Amino acid sequence: MSRLRRAIVLVLALAAACGGQPRLARLAPDAVVLAFGDSLTFGIGANPQESYPAQLEALIGRKVVASGVPGEVSTEGLARLSSAIDEAKPQLVILCHGGNDLLRKLDDAQAANNIRAMVRLAKARGAQVVLIGVPRPGLLPSAAGFYEDIARELGVPYEGTALRKILTDNALKSDLVHPNAAGYARLAEAVAALLKKAGAV
Numbered sequence: 001m002s003r004l005r006r007a008i009v010l011v012l013a014l015a016a017a018c019g020g021q022p023r024l025a026r027l028a029p030d031a032v033v034l035a036f037g038d039s040l041t042f043g044i045g046a047n048p049q050e051s052y053p054a055q056l057e058a059l060i061g062r063k064v065v066a067s068g069v070p071g072e073v074s075t076e077g078l079a080r081l082s083s084a085i086d087e088a089k090p091q092l093v094i095l096c097h098g099g100n101d102l103l104r105k106l107d108d109a110q111a112a113n114n115i116r117a118m119v120r121l122a123k124a125r126g127a128q129v130v131l132i133g134v135p136r137p138g139l140l141p142s143a144a145g146f147y148e149d150i151a152r153e154l155g156v157p158y159e160g161t162a163l164r165k166i167l168t169d170n171a172l173k174s175d176l177v178h179p180n181a182a183g184y185a186r187l188a189e190a191v192a193a194l195l196k197k198a199g200a201v
Helices: 003-017 052-060 074-088 099-103 108-124 145-154 162-167 181-198
Strands: 032-037 063-068 092-096 128-132
Touching (some): 032 074, 092 108
Parallel strands (some): 092 128
């Protein structure tokens, strides 16, 4: 192994060991954040002011536009994202999508391709992206593996554990697949912590 290759492997190993998240540019005080997704972003199970985008806005001091459509699958989300970006003109997109694909047992590869395309579309339109992993339904839910793969491949900060912890705690759920107000607060706190760690706020 060449000295250069050894150095590169060492740097990558150290980054992995430190759990290094990609960095984000700091959000301007008047920046708009677009929270894009399905019912988890819409806030089913809580009042509108208790949704995770509404609670995140209070935590980070930036305008957060909620763009969640209950029941939407990733193919529909991909078709809708461009117009949502046109309308909000965000500096950052928080993408939490694909849960309905998992619930309906649609093709994982297609869901992954759609979410990958959403990340690329947002980046191509000049927005930074944060990805939230959605758990597969079941007794021991955990985020589908393709979320972390996409985040690593495209170099975006990733939150992969918050929803799993929320949806395995009955005190934080309104039903089997949706948080309640306290659960959405936990999700907002996790996303705010990730944004701080990445340097966005």
